[in-house]
Amino acid sequence: MSDRATSSVETSSSDNTPRGFARIVDGMPASDGAGVSLLRVVGTPQLDFLDPFLMLDEFKNDDPGAYVAGFPEHPHRGFETVSYMKSGKMRHRDSAGNEGVIADGGVQWMTAGRGIIHSEMPEQSEGLLWGYQLWVNLPAEHKMTAPRYQDIQADGIPEVEADGIKVRLMAGDWNGTKGASQTLWPVGYLDVQLDPGVTFAHQISTTANAMAFIYRGSATSGDRVATAHQLGVLSRGAEQVEITAGDEGCGLLFMYGEPIGEPVAKMGPFVMNTREELFQAAEDFRQGRFA
Ligand code: MN
Numbered sequence: 369m370s371d372r373a374t375s376s377v378e379t380s381s382s383d384n385t386p387r388g389f390a391r392i393v394d395g396m397p398a399s400d401g402a403g404v405s406l407l408r409v410v411g412t413p414q415l416d417f418l419d420p421f422l423m424l425d426e427f428k429n430d431d432p433g434a435y436v437a438g439f440p441e442h443p444h445r446g447f448e449t450v451s452y453m454k455s456g457k458m459r460h461r462d463s464a465g466n467e468g469v470i471a472d473g474g475v476q477w478m479t480a481g482r483g484i485i486h487s488e489m490p491e492q493s494e495g496l497l498w499g500y501q502l503w504v505n506l507p508a509e510h511k512m513t514a515p516r517y518q519d520i521q522a523d524g525i526p527e528v529e530a531d532g533i534k535v536r537l538m539a540g541d542w543n544g545t546k547g548a549s550q551t552l553w554p555v556g557y558l559d560v561q562l563d564p565g566v567t568f569a570h571q572i573s574t575t576a577n578a579m580a581f582i583y584r585g586s587a588t589s590g591d592r593v594a595t596a597h598q599l600g601v602l603s604r605g606a607e608q609v610e611i612t613a614g615d616e617g618c619g620l621l622f623m624y625g626e627p628i629g630e631p632v633a634k635m636g637p638f639v640m641n642t643r644e645e646l647f648q649a650a651e652d653f654r655q656g657r658f659a
Pocket residue numbers: 439442444449486488
């Protein structure tokens with residue numbers, strides 16, 4: 369349990385120098401749910417938290433034994449879970465009767481708010497299951513909001529293609545195109561594919577934190593290179609972000625968001641501001657007060 373948010377990036381780029389990778393983070397192999405093998409990229413000792421992002425997991429496996437047990441019934445309170453499927457199908461069910469399948473390029477933006485109990489189970493027993501789960505924190509004023517789901521299939525995600533760049537916008541914006549999801553806090557989540565040597569540029573708020581997870585090839589930003597399965601955490605301070613693909617091109621997830629700047633109290637699936645609120649969450653769950 370940690371009571372304080374820690375700022376992970378201290379370096380700032382000055383004046384008009386575009387942001388570059390301030391550090392490169394390796395993911396950590398982990399197991400979660402009922403034994404799903406995954407790579408934890410944010411939410412590890414190396415990178416505990418990049419406000420407002422609490423966790424990023426990659427699951428990518430063609431061995432059903434590594435994923436088929438899925439994530440049986442569990443609660444959440446106080447933040448949002450964002451599931452993005454690159455390949456394969458995941459069925460979501462909750463105790464309030466909501467149900468849906470996210471498949472092959474679709475995204476689910478789930479606001480847990482004051483509390484849900486759900487399961488996330490692979491809807492396949494063979495082939496490649498490849499997806500991501502991102503946890504986005506909520507400010508105190510939204511932690512106890514009503515739960516909400518945005519299930520968006522692949523064809524509902526805006527896609528922009530030009531000059532060796534393909535961008536899918538799950539949230540946020542890019543070059544005048546807006547993302548598919550409504551968010552309670554200003555965040556962006558883009559799937560960016562670049563031809564060899566091509567530069568992805570974006571202008572974001574000077575106060576936002578930003579990170580890029582490389583899922584294919586390699587990319588350079590500033591004077592650092594990140595390769596597949598590494599996360600580049602961008603320096604702070606400038607509006608301009610520039611990320612350039614290496615010789616084999618690059619696929620990356622680009623995430624940015626305003627830091628919330630509040631204390632973070634975490635205990636498993638609950639993320640609140642104080643220890644007392646965590647105890648209350650556990651008690652409410654025990655007493656059956658979640659939806
Ligand atoms: Mn969950």
